[in-house]
Amino acid sequence: MTKWLPDVSATSDPIYLAIAKAIVADVTAGQLRPGDHLPPQRELARDLNVSIGTVTRGYIEASRRGVIRGSSGRGTVVRDPTAERPDSRLRHGGGTEVVDLGTNLPIHGEDPDLAQAFARLSRQRGVTRLLHYQASHENPRHLGAGAVWVRESGLEVDPDAVVITAGAQHALMVILASYAEPGDLVFADELTCPALFEVAELLRLRVQGIETDEVGMKPDALRRACRHRTGRALYCMPTVHNPTSAILTADRRRGLAEVAREYDLLVLEDEVHRHLAPDAGPPISEILPERGFFITGLSKAVAPGLRVAYVAAPPFAREKLKDAVVASLVLISPLTLEIATMWVEDGSARDTADRKRAEAEARQTIAREVLGDHSYRSYPTAYNILLDLPEEWKAGEFANEARRRCVAVAPASSFTVPGCQPPEAVRISLGGAESRVQLREGLEVIAKILADGRPCRCTRM
Numbered sequence: 001m002t003k004w005l006p007d008v009s010a011t012s013d014p015i016y017l018a019i020a021k022a023i024v025a026d027v028t029a030g031q032l033r034p035g036d037h038l039p040p041q042r043e044l045a046r047d048l049n050v051s052i053g054t055v056t057r058g059y060i061e062a063s064r065r066g067v068i069r070g071s072s073g074r075g076t077v078v079r080d081p082t083a084e085r086p087d088s089r090l091r092h093g094g095g096t097e098v099v100d101l102g103t104n105l106p107i108h109g110e111d112p113d114l115a116q117a118f119a120r121l122s123r124q125r126g127v128t129r130l131l132h133y134q135a136s137h138e139n140p141r142h143l144g145a146g147a148v149w150v151r152e153s154g155l156e157v158d159p160d161a162v163v164i165t166a167g168a169q170h171a172l173m174v175i176l177a178s179y180a181e182p183g184d185l186v187f188a189d190e191l192t193c194p195a196l197f198e199v200a201e202l203l204r205l206r207v208q209g210i211e212t213d214e215v216g217m218k219p220d221a222l223r224r225a226c227r228h229r230t231g232r233a234l235y236c237m238p239t240v241h242n243p244t245s246a247i248l249t250a251d252r253r254r255g256l257a258e259v260a261r262e263y264d265l266l267v268l269e270d271e272v273h274r275h276l277a278p279d280a281g282p283p284i285s286e287i288l289p290e291r292g293f294f295i296t297g298l299s300k301a302v303a304p305g306l307r308v309a310y311v312a313a314p315p316f317a318r319e320k321l322k323d324a325v326v327a328s329l330v331l332i333s334p335l336t337l338e339i340a341t342m343w344v345e346d347g348s349a350r351d352t353a354d355r356k357r358a359e360a361e362a363r364q365t366i367a368r369e370v371l372g373d374h375s376y377r378s379y380p381t382a383y384n385i386l387l388d389l390p391e392e393w394k395a396g397e398f399a400n401e402a403r404r405r406c407v408a409v410a411p412a413s414s415f416t417v418p419g420c421q422p423p424e425a426v427r428i429s430l431g432g433a434e435s436r437v438q439l440r441e442g443l444e445v446i447a448k449i450l451a452d453g454r455p456c457r458c459t460r461m
């Protein structure tokens with residue numbers, strides 16, 4: 001191979017990312033082949049007229065994307081996944097490392113450039129103020145960024161409608177702590193996000209599951225439930241539901257809004273996955289501005305470690321929610337809130353969300369290739385799939401068998417509202433794998449378990 005030298009002159013990406021992307025593109029196009037050596041980092045840095053740190057980060061990023069590996073003494077080489085697989089810990093089982101396809105992780109290989117954000121922060125005047133006590137969640141710039149993000153998530157709002165929380169789960173906490181009493185009833189899909197269970201348990205609320213179909217919650221089923229028992233709130237995920245990935249149609253959204261109004265329910269509309277299907281139907285909170293709490297945030301679109309979410313709250317609730325934020329946390333970390341604001345303002349948050357969606361789509365294609373005709377529920381850009389198991393399997397046993405073979409998946413019981421029957425299904429999080437190569441390996445283990453069938457448990461008489 002002639003010396004590899006990418007053209008990064010016309011890129012709008014940070015240079016390290018452009019280098020990583022060029023490597024991935026050239027591997028995909030066959031210009032770089034398994035076993036090819038990339039130039040030593042110092043040499044490439046000199047040829048591109050960038051710092052060696054930039055090249056190092058580019059190589060690390062490409063390695064996270066699964067296309068190259070560094071081996072001491074041999075420099076950086078293009079990986080050959082087929083040659084590597086027989087040695088893989090996954091093939092042999094019994095290893096200690098686990099491929100995490102059990103946690104709903106937002107594809108960390110596509111996270112934004114934190115080092116660059118810190119470098120920018122360090123040049124800000126008065127940056128040490130970020131270490132002080134302050135009403136960070138009242139800062140007009142932070143609220144402005146919140147309004148931008150809520151608007152990008154589909155709901156028109158002004159900054160004064162926004163309440164900033166430390167993640168979407170904290171949003172559920174402050175809303176329900178403010179407006180529900182112990183013993184109150186919250187309606188939710190039969191399968192729902194475990195964040196709700198944790199909050200409900202702490203606040204001693206009851207949760208009742210409402211029947212759903214492939215589109216999501218059925219308004220008629222909600223109405224029947226409301227006739228029998230007085231509910232305080234409805235929790236729903238209209239766009240790319242966790243774990244089913246269902247998207248409510250516009251009709252369903254209107255139907256649920258109608259029932260919520262009729263039975264005086266507050267609506268907690270969790271839209272943390274909206275970036276995965278930006279054109280989904282109208283927010284329920286747009287139909288119900290007087291009772292809809294529209295929750296969106298940066299955990300799934302940008303990075304969960306930021307702990308930043310935005311609630312577009314109805315007018316009556318704004319001050320009380322802000323008080324609840326102060327009571328529960330004193331302040332949202334000004335440091336991460338500043339970074340979040342910077343990324344929303346300069347478009348990095350949007351770019352990251354777009355990249356994550358594109359990567360999710362590529363991972364869905366891998367899932368389809370590996371799992372073939374096995375039945376599962378998902379959406380073409382969702383982070384998760386919910387795999388229906390053949391009759392012989394119980395979901396818990398299947399998850400244990402996968403774990404034995406070093407792959408973590410989550411049984412549907414983890415998402416099932418108490419009192420409802422969990423389906424024999426497991427959620428597989430495509431975003432958890434560190435690279436596409438690792439994802440394929442993990443999914444191949446799942447496919448193998450399905451092909452092998454359930455081990456016979458019969459004992460000899």
Ligand SMILES: Cc1ncc(COP(=O)(O)O)c(C=O)c1O
Nearest residue numbers: 104167168169193195242297299
């Ligand atoms: C639908 C949904 N809502 C909320 C959360 C919690 O998000 P956060 O990290 O912002 O608290 C999750 C986490 O997986 C989720 O899937």
